[in-house]
Structure formats: structure tokens, C-alpha cells
Amino acid sequence: MPLEELSAATEPSLGVVTNLKELAALAVPMIVSRAGLAAMGIADAIMVSRYNPSEFAALSLADGTLGRIVEVFAAFIIGGLVLVPCAYGAGDMSEALRIWRRSLLASIGLGLVGLAIALMGTNIFHLLRQPAPLAAEAGSLSAILGLGYVAALLAIGAAIFLEGIKRPLIVAVSVVAANALNIALNWLLISGHAGFPSMGARGSAISTTIVRFALAITLVACVLKARVVKTRSAKAETSPLNNQHALGLSAAAIQGIMLVLTSTLLIFAGWMGPLALAVLSAVWTLNAPVMLVALGLADATGVRVASSNGNARFLVTLSAIAAAAMGLLCVAVWSAFPSRLAALLVTSAPMLGSLAPLIPLAAILLLFDGVSFVAVSALRALRDIVWPTGIEMATMAALVPLAFALAFSLSFGVRGLLLAAIASAACRLALLGWRFLWLTRNQ
Numbered sequence: 274m275p276l277e278e279l280s281a282a283t284e285p286s287l288g289v290v291t292n293l294k295e296l297a298a299l300a301v302p303m304i305v306s307r308a309g310l311a312a313m314g315i316a317d318a319i320m321v322s323r324y325n326p327s328e329f330a331a332l333s334l335a336d337g338t339l340g341r342i343v344e345v346f347a348a349f350i351i352g353g354l355v356l357v358p359c360a361y362g363a364g365d366m367s368e369a370l371r372i373w374r375r376s377l378l379a380s381i382g383l384g385l386v387g388l389a390i391a392l393m394g395t396n397i398f399h400l401l402r403q404p405a406p407l408a409a410e411a412g413s414l415s416a417i418l419g420l421g422y423v424a425a426l427l428a429i430g431a432a433i434f435l436e437g438i439k440r441p442l443i444v445a446v447s448v449v450a451a452n453a454l455n456i457a458l459n460w461l462l463i464s465g466h467a468g469f470p471s472m473g474a475r476g477s478a479i480s481t482t483i484v485r486f487a488l489a490i491t492l493v494a495c496v497l498k499a500r501v502v503k504t505r506s507a508k509a510e511t512s513p514l515n516n517q518h519a520l521g522l523s524a525a526a527i528q529g530i531m532l533v534l535t536s537t538l539l540i541f542a543g544w545m546g547p548l549a550l551a552v553l554s555a556v557w558t559l560n561a562p563v564m565l566v567a568l569g570l571a572d573a574t575g576v577r578v579a580s581s582n583g584n585a586r587f588l589v590t591l592s593a594i595a596a597a598a599m600g601l602l603c604v605a606v607w608s609a610f611p612s613r614l615a616a617l618l619v620t621s622a623p624m625l626g627s628l629a630p631l632i633p634l635a636a637i638l639l640l641f642d643g644v645s646f647v648a649v650s651a652l653r654a655l656r657d658i659v660w661p662t663g664i665e666m667a668t669m670a671a672l673v674p675l676a677f678a679l680a681f682s683l684s685f686g687v688r689g690l691l692l693a694a695i696a697s698a699a700c701r702l703a704l705l706g707w708r709f710l711w712l713t714r715n716q
Contacts, residue, residue, distance in 0.1 A: 309448035313455045313484070317477045318558040319618060320459045322551070326621055328474040330547045331410035333554030334403065335478075338536040339394050339415045343422045345532050346383035347429045350376045357437030366499075369438060373496060376430040384423030391419025403543050407550075414478045421482035424489040431492035435499070437576060443495050451488045455480055537673055538690045541680055549687050552627045555618045556635045556691065563603055567596050567643035575650035586713040589651045596647050600640030607636030627687070634691040641698035648705035655712055664704045672697040 314336075322329035357369045390397075395412025403411070432444045461469045462476025472479070542553040574592040578585045607614065611632040615625050652661045672693055679689030 309445070309452045312452050312562065313481070314561055315558055316452070316456050316459060317481065318554070320463050321474050321477050322555070322619055324463050324473055326551055326619075326624065327547060328410070330551045330554070331407055332414055332474040332477060333550060333557075334398065334407060334539060334543060335394065335411040335414035335418065337539045337554060337557065338401075338411075339391050339397065340418050341532045341536060342387050342390060343384075343425050346380075346387060346422070346426055349383065350380055350426060350430045351433050357434055366438075369434070370499075373430065373434040376434075377427070380426035380430050381423055384426045387422040388419040391415040391422070394419075401540050401543075403540070404547075407543070407547065410474070414474055417475060417478035417482060421485035424482075424485040428485060428489040428492050431489070431496045433572075434496055435492065436572065438499060440495075440499070444492065447488060447491050447495075450491075451484050454487060455484045458483060533669060533673075538676060538694065541676060541690060542687060545680075545686060548623060548627065551619075552624060552631065553687050553690060555615075555624065555628050556631055556687075558618060559614060559632065560635050560639055563599065563639050564642065564646075567599065567639075567646045570596055570599075570643075571646035571650035574647055575654040578651050578654035585651060585655060586710075589647060589709065589713075592647045592651075593644050596643040597640065600636070600643045603639050604633070604636040607639075608633040631688060631691060634688065634695065638691065638695050638698055641695065641702050645698060645702045645705055648702065648709050651709055652705065652712070657708070657712060660708045661705065664701060664708065668697045668701040668704070671700070 317332070317336075318329065321332050357372050392415075393412075394415030395409055398408035398411050399405070401408075432447075435441065435444050458480035459477055460466055462472050462480055463474075465471030465476075469476075539550065539553060542550040570592055574589060577588050611629040612625070614632050615628040619625055619628060649661055675696060676690050676693035679685045679693050680687070681689075683689060685692065
């Protein structure tokens with residue numbers, strides 16, 4: 274082979290290896306931080322479910338519906354902060370800090386709005402036709418969790434800023450420490466140890482709120498310290514306030530649709546009874562770590578795409594392959610050991626019998642959602658606002674009636690809810706993939 278042809282043949286492979294290393298260097302700490310967040314939720318779920326399954330159902334209803342409002346607000350904050358790596362990559366640290374400061378007031382304001390909604394939790398759950406005892410307990414838990422919404426949003430904004438200036442290790446270490454604190458507080462407050470009263474699910478909610486404040490204080494302090502970092506003298510293109518808010522509104526709309534999706538399924542499960550609600554919540558708990566790993570990979574991809582120079586398709590293809598490989602591995606493991614995985618989450622025989630057959634379906638949902646996260650993050654980094662939001666709204670509009678029909682009209686129960694979610698996720702991935710390929714058709 275001539276030397277020129279050999280060089281041309283080896284350049285793409287070197288590009289793949291180099292980009293994989295760069296992606297891994299950024300993604301691994303981000304994945305660790307998100308896995309740590311998942312571990313906190315899993316610890317809460319396992320410790321409360323083993324303490325009292327009925328309290329686990331109430332905690333799942335509170336955290337899986339009104340508790341997810343904070344994720345919508347967080348998406349607004351994160352969506353605007355996608356501009357941070359653009360400014361930092363251009364060497365303009367002052368602009369990156371301005372972008373972050375804009376998120377502070379939004380975090381406080383949105384957190385207070387979330388608290389106001391959480392305080393009305395009992396009435397909201399009654400309106401959603403949940404059983405009276407379940408609605409009262411879930412409403413009380415929502416109020417406790419709502420006290421930490423401001424802290425949660427401040428922590429998320431600071432974490433995304435630090436990751437945007439390529440300091441994800443700080444976030445990862447802080448989240449791991451927060452996870453350890455959460456487990457310790459759960460041990461003290463759920464069952465009652467070292468002289469503390471036994472508070473069950475309320476103890477878990479109190480622990481979550483305390484940890485959110487501790488994490489917010491730590492990460493905001495790290496951001497303030499980042500002011501001393503010197504960057505190149507080049508100036509980034511100024512990011513207008515309305516542009517930052519437009520990106521944030523797009524991300525919040527998408528996350529809000531996802532909230533409606535999961536909350537609707539939980540409400541449907543609540544209509545079937547506490548057992549069905551607990552089983553579906555256990556499915557989400559099992560999927561949570563992998564989901565957040567996929568989100569870490571997607572966020573790292575977004576940071577790289579935002580600072581790339583016409584190389585988005587190549588970067589996103591690598592990430593999509595990684596996300597798909599992870600999803601396929603989950604399909605294999607989830608399908609091979611459903612009973613063992615179910616036993617990690619629940620102990621009661623009725624829940625074990627209902628949960629184990631659903632675990633393979635949960636893995637299929639992971640596969641489609643994981644690659645979708647990469648596509649959404651890439652489109653957001655390319656500042657595509659309207660299309661991702663429209664795709665999410667369209668697939669959501671189809672999901673609710675399909676889930677109702679499968680669960681109730683065809684009497685598939687919780688299995689029907691998962692089948693509807695899989696169909697919606699597959700359609701969403703196809704449309705998002707088409708949109709990304711269209712935007713990058715000249716690459």
C-alpha cells in the first residue's frame with residue numbers, strides 16, 4: 274500500500290481513539306456524579322421499602338410526581354448553562370461566570386415555586402383520585418421534599434457550570450460524599466438508630482433535604498473559587514439573556530413532558546392499587562442508575578458538541594454507539610436474571626412475583642431512552658430548540674391514550690404501561706435521530 278493511502282487509512286482510526294479518550298475523560302466523572310445521584314434514590318427506595326412497603330408506595334408517589342417538578346426546573350437551568358462550555362472554550366471565563374450568575378435567581382425563584390406546589394400536595398393527590406390515606410401521606414412527604422428544592426437547583430446549576438469548565442471531578446467527589454451522608458442519615462432516621470426516632474419515609478425525605486443543602490453549599494463554594502482560574506484572552510460571543518432562556522425553556526419543556534409521562538404512568542398504577550404503584554416504582558428504581566449513566570454520557574457529548582468545529586456527527590455517533598452498547602448489555606443481563614434483580618429491590622412475595630416478569634421490558638426501555646438522551650443533548654448543544662420539543666410533545670400525546678388502552682382496556686396492567694412507554698421511546702428516538710442527521714447533513 275502506498276504511504277499516502279496508509280496514512281489516510283490510519284487517520285480515521287486515530288481520530289476515533291483520540292475522541293473516545295477525550296469523551297471518556299470528560300464523561301467518566303460526569304457518569305460517576307450521576308450514578309451517585311441514582312445511588313441516593315436507590316438507597317432511599319430500598320431502605321424505605323424494607324421498612325414498610327406502604328410507606329414506599331407513598332414516597333414513590335410523592336417523589337415520582339410532584340418531586341419530579343424540580344427536574345423540570347433543573348432542565349431550565351441546565352439548558353441555559355449549555356452556553357458555559359462555549360464561553361470557556363473561547364477563553365472567556367468572565368462570560369462563563371455571567372451565564373452562571375443568571376441561573377442563580379432563576380434557581381431561587383423556581384425552587385420557591387416548586388415549594389408552593391409541594392405544599393399543596395395532599396389536595397393535588399386527592400384531585401388525581403389517589404386513595405385517601407396514600408394521598409395524605411404522599412402530600413406530607415412532598416412538603417418535606419419541597420423545602421430542599423431551592424438547594425437542589427443551586428447544586429445542579431453549580432455542578433453543570435463546573436462540568437462546563439472541565440472540572441467534573443469536583444462534582445463527582447462531592448456527589449459521592451453526599452451519597453455517603455444520605456445513607457448515614459437514612460440509617461439514623463428511617464428505622465431509628467443512635468437514639469433517633471423511627472420516622473420511616475419521612476426520615477428519608479428529611480435526609481434528602483439535608484443532603485441537598487449540604488451539596489449546594491459545597492458546589493457553589495467551588496464555583497466561587499473558580500473565579501481565580503485564568504483563561505486565554507480571547508472573547509467568547511456574548512450570549513444574550515433571551516438566548517440562554519430560550520435554550521432553558523426548550524430543555525424544561527422536554528423535561529416537563531417526560532415528567533408528565535412518568536407521572537401519568539404512576540397515577541395510572543395508583544388507580545390499580547398500592548401493589549401496582551410499588552411495582553412500577555421499583556422498575557423506575559432499577560432503571561435509574563443506568564439512566565443517569567446514559568445522561569452523564571449525553572451531557573458529556575453535549576459539552577463536546579458545543580465546543581466542536583463541524584464535527585458533531587462523528588462525536589455523536591461515537592456516543593450513540595456507546596449508549597446502545599450499554600443498553601444491549603442491560604437487555605442481556607436484565608433478561609437473564611430478572612428474579613435476582615427483583616430480590617435486590619423488594620422482599621415481599623407478591624411484589625417479587627409481579628416485578629420479576631417486568632424487568633426484561635424495563636431493559637428494552639433503557640436501550641431506547643439511553644440513545645435518545647444522547648440525541649437530545651446533541652441537538653440542544655447545536656441550539657436546536659423547536660424540533661426536539663415538538664418531537665417530545667408528539668410522542669407524549671400518543672403515549673397517554675396508548676398506556677390507558679393497554680393497561681385498562683386490554684387489561685395488561687403494569688405490563689401495558691411499560692409496553693406503551695417502550696413504543697413511545699422507540700418513536701421518539703427515530704424522530705430525534707432523523708432531526709440530528711438532517712441538521713448535520715453537510716458534515
